[in-house]
Amino acid sequence: MTTVEPERGARAIEVRDLHKYYGSHEVLKGVDFHVDAGQVVCVIGPSGSGKSTLLRCVNRLEEPTSGRILVEGIDICDPEVDLAAVRSRIGMVFQQFNLFPHMSVLKNLCVAQRRVRKRSQDEAVRIARDNLAKVGLADKENAYPAHLSGGQQQRVAIARALSMEPDMMLFDEPTSALDPELVGDVLAVMRTLATDGMTMMVVTHEMGFAREVGDNLVFMDGGVIVEEGDPVDVLSHPRHARTQAFLSKVL
Amino acid sequence: MNRTQRRRVRDGALYAVLTLALVGAAVVTDWEAVTTNFLDGPTWRAMWPEIVTVAVWNTVTYTVISFVFAFAVALVLAFMKLSPLAVYRWLATAYIEFFRGLPALVVIFFMAFAVPLAFHWIPPGGLVGAGIVGLIVTYAAYMAETLRAGIQAVPKGQREAAQSLGMNGAWTTVSVILPQAIRIVIPPLTNELVALIKDTSLLFVVGMQADQVELSAFGQNNTVTFANASPLLAIALFYLVVTLPMTRLVAWLERRQQRAR
Numbered sequence: 001m002t003t004v005e006p007e008r009g010a011r012a013i014e015v016r017d018l019h020k021y022y023g024s025h026e027v028l029k030g031v032d033f034h035v036d037a038g039q040v041v042c043v044i045g046p047s048g049s050g051k052s053t054l055l056r057c058v059n060r061l062e063e064p065t066s067g068r069i070l071v072e073g074i075d076i077c078d079p080e081v082d083l084a085a086v087r088s089r090i091g092m093v094f095q096q097f098n099l100f101p102h103m104s105v106l107k108n109l110c111v112a113q114r115r116v117r118k119r120s121q122d123e124a125v126r127i128a129r130d131n132l133a134k135v136g137l138a139d140k141e142n143a144y145p146a147h148l149s150g151g152q153q154q155r156v157a158i159a160r161a162l163s164m165e166p167d168m169m170l171f172d173e174p175t176s177a178l179d180p181e182l183v184g185d186v187l188a189v190m191r192t193l194a195t196d197g198m199t200m201m202v203v204t205h206e207m208g209f210a211r212e213v214g215d216n217l218v219f220m221d222g223g224v225i226v227e228e229g230d231p232v233d234v235l236s237h238p239r240h241a242r243t244q245a246f247l248s249k250v251l
Numbered sequence: 252m253n254r255t256q257r258r259r260v261r262d263g264a265l266y267a268v269l270t271l272a273l274v275g276a277a278v279v280t281d282w283e284a285v286t287t288n289f290l291d292g293p294t295w296r297a298m299w300p301e302i303v304t305v306a307v308w309n310t311v312t313y314t315v316i317s318f319v320f321a322f323a324v325a326l327v328l329a330f331m332k333l334s335p336l337a338v339y340r341w342l343a344t345a346y347i348e349f350f351r352g353l354p355a356l357v358v359i360f361f362m363a364f365a366v367p368l369a370f371h372w373i374p375p376g377g378l379v380g381a382g383i384v385g386l387i388v389t390y391a392a393y394m395a396e397t398l399r400a401g402i403q404a405v406p407k408g409q410r411e412a413a414q415s416l417g418m419n420g421a422w423t424t425v426s427v428i429l430p431q432a433i434r435i436v437i438p439p440l441t442n443e444l445v446a447l448i449k450d451t452s453l454l455f456v457v458g459m460q461a462d463q464v465e466l467s468a469f470g471q472n473n474t475v476t477f478a479n480a481s482p483l484l485a486i487a488l489f490y491l492v493v494t495l496p497m498t499r500l501v502a503w504l505e506r507r508q509q510r511a512r
């Protein structure tokens with residue numbers, strides 16, 4: 001197994017001509033996409049357009065059918081590549097939080113640090129506490145996920161990903177499963193992350209977030225990227241009919 | 252009459268019938284025969300303390316040994332059944348279907364002969380040990396299906412979350428998937444454990460030495476020796492002493508777990 005170091009000057013995420021089939025159903029039809037280091041790219045589009053599939057291909061939770069995916073210059077589809085090591089540098093936040101229900105919050109944040117980063121217990125706990133404080137949940141380290149609200153669980157999930165000290169973060173509709181009054185806390189945490197310079201790819205229905213925080217906005221429909229550009233431009237002056245139709249429904 | 256009153260009358264009638272039936276049975280029962288046959292003091296005293304030091308002890312020992320090994324085999328089978336490799340899935344399915352389709356008694360009997368013959372090896376415990384191999388392979392088949400269902404019941408997102416943190420497949424299984432799967436299967440696994448306790452009584456078919464008897468064989472032997480049925484009542488009580496606390500414990504665990512969810 002080759003431990004490939006991130007290439008200097010390479011884009012954080014670079015996707016070239018990505019195709020993905022489920023059986024005979026083509027879900028991604030040749031997608032070219034990139035995120036530069038320090039950038040926040042938001043992906044919007046109707047349900048079933050392939051947003052999650054694209055995002056999940058980036059850390060190979062989905063197997064691409066063809067095309068190339070480079071993460072910090074490393075081709076993650078290369079059979080020689082240490083996939084676990086690459087994944088550990090890519091934080092991921094799911095719509096359904098996916099915290100480990102049988103572990104306390106602190107354990108959720110430490111288990112991969114210990115195992116994958118080989119950190120000592122003391123160091124793992126210190127980093128975990130720092131990140132819990134960052135998401136405003138320093139007092140919840142001994143709680144179990146079932147005893148937290150959805151918004152708290154999602155913030156713990158973000159802290160868990162951050163504890164690996166990743167180079168970038170992927171978010172798949174992080175606020176879609178939340179009650180409306182809990183969305184704000186999670187978005188605030190993500191905003192802070194963006195301000196601190198984190199590289200982020202965010203699939204979202206939160207147009208306000210995309211407009212204010214995003215450096216780039218990508219609109220997908222039917223497995224292709226229909227339109228992309230500066231969020232303010234795309235949201236106020238969409239050029240394509242499909243983008244206009246979609247935005248008129250959600251705005 | 253409103254609904255409540257009607258229900259009271261119906262319940263009252265049911266209780267009356269039930270009480271009458273019990274009283275009727277008590278009246279026609281020959282209590283003297285019952286006392287001399289089931290509650291014979293000298294017979295009860297003669298069984299003590301072997302009923303605990305030998306019979307209960309062996310029942311529990313055979314159960315624990317069978318359960319531990321069956322669980323280990325079942326775990327391997329469950330993962331084979333979930334394997335992406337068709338050969339593994341096929342082998343596991345064949346094993347499970349084969350041993351689920353046979354009476355445990357037949358498998359025990361067969362193993363008692365087959366193990367010493369095939370491997371030129373007498374397991375600890377002799378024929379009883381070989382018979383236990385039969386219990387193990389049979390229960391492994393049942394428990395494999397239970398474990399497979401439990402592993403599949405863990406949401407897919409759990410494995411994905413672990414993988415996205417860079418955890419490898421084996422460690423994900425051990426620290427994330429299995430602990431949750433085992434919690435899910437504790438109730439069905441307890442049913443299998445209780446069934447196993449009772450099925451240790453099948454080991455008698457291989458023939459047991461005096462120090463190898465478990466509760467059932469102990470009861471039968473003593474019934475013959477004393478020409479009295481008291482040993483049967485005694486072993487029934489001791490079976491319950493072993494099984495009831497276990498089923499109660501699991502019911503409690505289940506309630507506690509539901510609260511935690």
Ligand SMILES: Nc1ncnc2c1ncn2[C@@H]1O[C@H](COP(=O)(O)OP(=O)(O)OP(=O)(O)O)[C@@H](O)[C@H]1O
Pocket residue numbers: 022027045046047048049050051052053054
């Ligand atoms: N595991 C799968 N097997 C078969 N088809 C799938 C699978 N996962 C997704 N699809 C299909 O792929 C298409 C794209 O799905 P995807 O989840 O990427 O859409 P999305 O843009 O994220 O939608 P949403 O906003 O609803 O999350 C859909 O038509 C979906 O039905």
Ligand SMILES: [Mg+2]
Pocket residue numbers: 051052053172173
């Ligand atoms: Mg999606």
